Amino acid sequence: MxxxxxxxxxxxxxxxxxxxxxxxxxxxxxxxxxxxxxxxxxxxxxxxxxxxxxxxxxxxxxxxxxxxxxxxxxxxxxxxxxxxxxxxxxxxxxxxxxxxxxxxxxxxxxxxxxVIKRCDEIEAIKKSCDIAQKAIKDALDEFKINMSEKTLADNIERNAKKLGVEKIDFIIVVSGKRGALPHGRPTDKKIELGELVTIDFGCIYKGYHSDITRTYGIGEVNLKLKEIYSIVKEAQQLGVSMIKPEINAKEIDKAVREYIKNRGFEEYFVHGLGHGIGIEGHEKPFLNEYESNVLKAGMVLTIEPGIYIPELGGVRIEDTILVTNNGCEILTTISKEFEEIGLC
Missing domain, CATH: 3.40.350.10 (Creatinase/prolidase N-terminal domain)
Structure with a gap:
């Protein structure tokens, strides 16, 4: 005042x-x-x-x-x-x-x-998330083995624009060994059988951002990659389950980090657990091991652990989440069960 x-x-x-x-x-x-x-x-x-x-x-x-x-x-x-x-x-x-x-x-x-979103802001973020995940789903329906990362990324962007976004915020599509790059940009590399592909996408609707990441298997992948996927999925679900008002975000980051550490992959989780999202793609509150941010109802944030192993590949799973009075509401609802694509 x-x-x-x-x-x-x-x-x-x-x-x-x-x-x-x-x-x-x-x-x-x-x-x-x-x-x-x-x-x-x-x-x-x-x-x-x-x-x-x-x-x-x-x-x-x-x-x-x-x-x-x-x-x-x-x-x-x-x-x-x-x-x-x-x-x-x-x-x-x-x-x-x-x-x-x-x-x-x-x-x-x-x-x-x-940090605390109004009802109209929450509705805009929800719509942005709906568009982002539908754009991904529709692009996966068109996916063929040996399609390039760039082509898959272009298809996602095209679908989002058809669905009414104002602007594409960013798109990451990385496959195979390039999956070890947390913020790698799509290239002409072909997406091949036996690899993982990670898609991280955000768009803007009425001034508000979305952010979602999913990782998929291209046909049958080896047991090591499946193990990494399982660990990241469990770690991500642990983080989501802890979201509620009055919890310190640092506690959630610590719990997820400890889980990944206990599974033997501590050195391969190389970024913070998440961030707020709204008018900016990255805004308060930040979820990491350095900042203390107490969660409140009305905050919107991401939970996005990842494991990135050089010369092998990587996995990241991310949701955009609304903190509610009693817990949370997940705004990005694409399945996180391991899925093999490109077989048809």
């Missing part, structure tokens, strides 16, 4: 969208206890009129931004300016220092508010 003499300056694109519904890449928000302003170039005026109904629109024109900011603050008796410290470049900060205002740095002020 802002004091009467305070103004909040918002620069980060995702935070501007969260607070005003503005989707343009430029502009600034200035929020006071009594009034809200959006400061933009003229090219964004019509867009701001349509998207930012509660905001007074200020066109910068010949005035530079800092001069305009000064005038608005004087008009509203603003004495303290709160700004996003991670978004202000040093040259702009030097200009701020010339203003007759007390500067207050804030880190993650709006991001912390974004």
């Amino acid at each position: 802002l004091k009467e003499n305070q103004g909040l300056l918002v620069i980060k694109k995702e935070n501007k969208f969260y607070l005003s519904n503005f989707t343009g890449s430029g502009g600034y928000l200035l929020i006071t206890s009594k009034k809200k302003y959006i400061l933009i170039e003229g090219k964004y005026e019509k867009q701001a009129q349509e998207q930012c109904k509660e905001f007074s629109i200020i066109i910068l024109k010949d005035k530079n931004f800092v001069q305009c900011l000064r005038e608005i603050c004087e008009k509203n008796d603003i004495e303290e300016l709160i700004f996003e410290e991670n978004e202000v470049v040093y040259s702009l900060y030097k200009e701020f220092k010339k203003l007759p205002l007390k500067l207050i740095e804030s880190e993650n002020l709006i991001e912390n508010k974004r």
